[in-house]
Amino acid sequence: MGVDDRWKGYHETDPGPLGNLLTKVADLPGGQVLVGAADALVDWGRKCSIWPLTFGLACCAIEMMSTGASRYDIDRFGSGVFRPSPRHADVMLVAGTITYKMAPRVRRLYEQMPAPKWVIAYGNCACSGGPFNTYSVVQGMDEIAPVDVYIPGCPPRPEALLYGLMKLQDKIMAESLTRKGVPVLEPVRDRQGA
Amino acid sequence: MNLCEIGRELERRYDGLVRVVQENPDLVVEVAREKLLEVCRFLKDTPDFEFNFLIFITAVDRVDYLEVVYCLRSMSNFRQIMLKVQVPADNPEVPSLTGIWPAAGFDERETYDLLGVRFSGHPDLTRILLPDDWEGHPLRKSYPVDKRPVRTY
Ligand code: SF4
Numbered sequence: 001m002g003v004d005d006r007w008k009g010y011h012e013t014d015p016g017p018l019g020n021l022l023t024k025v026a027d028l029p030g031g032q033v034l035v036g037a038a039d040a041l042v043d044w045g046r047k048c049s050i051w052p053l054t055f056g057l058a059c060c061a062i063e064m065m066s067t068g069a070s071r072y073d074i075d076r077f078g079s080g081v082f083r084p085s086p087r088h089a090d091v092m093l094v095a096g097t098i099t100y101k102m103a104p105r106v107r108r109l110y111e112q113m114p115a116p117k118w119v120i121a122y123g124n125c126a127c128s129g130g131p132f133n134t135y136s137v138v139q140g141m142d143e144i145a146p147v148d149v150y151i152p153g154c155p156p157r158p159e160a161l162l163y164g165l166m167k168l169q170d171k172i173m174a175e176s177l178t179r180k181g182v183p184v185l186e187p188v189r190d191r192q193g194a
Numbered sequence: 195m196n197l198c199e200i201g202r203e204l205e206r207r208y209d210g211l212v213r214v215v216q217e218n219p220d221l222v223v224e225v226a227r228e229k230l231l232e233v234c235r236f237l238k239d240t241p242d243f244e245f246n247f248l249i250f251i252t253a254v255d256r257v258d259y260l261e262v263v264y265c266l267r268s269m270s271n272f273r274q275i276m277l278k279v280q281v282p283a284d285n286p287e288v289p290s291l292t293g294i295w296p297a298a299g300f301d302e303r304e305t306y307d308l309l310g311v312r313f314s315g316h317p318d319l320t321r322i323l324l325p326d327d328w329e330g331h332p333l334r335k336s337y338p339v340d341k342r343p344v345r346t347y
Contacts, residue, residue: 100342100343100345101323101325103345135332135337135341135342136324136332
């Protein structure tokens with residue numbers, strides 16, 4: 001399995017004033033230590049408050065709501081704050097079937113989210129169209145926007161969503177303020193379950 | 195009056211234009227297109243029948259022709275009846291039932307949207323499920339299985 005590079009370079013924006021400053025600092029003797037510490041601090045802050053956007057597209061949303069309820073305590077990962085506005089949100093939790101009629105709206109919501117932003121494709125439908133290879137269903141969220149974490153299942157259990165969030169946290173921790181975009185990692189294949 | 199008798203009464207009244215195709219477990223009658231409105235009004239207004247609730251409207255593509263299906267229910271007599279109207283595939287047009295049951299409006303729009311049946315007399319026959327600029331009617335047998343819309347965003 002290779003790397004999915006359909007969206008390669010899509011997020012490569014200017015590192016910004018802070019990033020440029022840190023790049024200069026990194027060149028000074030001992031500067032790497034400072035940059036590493038700054039990265040760790042910022043990444044830690046980001047990974048502990050991944051606020052999801054409140055929306056569900058189909059049956060998977062029920063399981064997402066269940067994850068948000070008291071039994072599974074999603075607040076442990078700082079993701080309990082479901083935001084009603086895309087401008088407050090950090091992660092787009094695509095839970096359900098994306099139809100061609102809905103796709104432009106999903107895309108617009110994604111564009112309204114401020115960077116840094118991440119996308120979790122939750123459920124078979126959002127990963128690949130699921131059971132619906134039909135006239136009206138988009139074959140996966142990655143046709144609309146870059147996806148960071150795929151969670152298969154129909155629907156996936158809440159534990160799977162929590163595990164996906166932890167995977168996203170790992171990914172966020174690998175980011176750096178001085179780099180453009182996110183380093184491309186080989187997809188991690190887990191042998192969880194059978 | 196039981197269901198079988200209703201069927202026979204319809205056949206007697208609209209001789210040759212209504213045909214009972216099934217009696218058990220549900221009564222299914224085939225109605226000629228031009229008599230549809232009259233039969234529906236008769237079924238709704240006759241005190242003994244009182245089919246006052248329209249359950250659904252749908253259609254079936256039989257390749258040579260389309261079959262529009264109406265399911266009516268009598269809330270006072272606890273029974274239901276199915277009406278079928280055959281229309282040619284190249285000119286699928288039936289009269290709208292919105293004048294009799296206003297609830298027919300949405301169902302007729304859905305049937306138009308997915309199967310392309312035109313309901314003459316409908317106040318607003320536009321697409322209801324698919325986007326307005328969709329081409330074709332996807333539940334028709336002639337619609338290519340792998341046809342997908344072009345995305346523009
Ligand atoms: S993956 Fe299954 S449960 Fe989730 S939206 Fe699709 S059909 Fe529904």
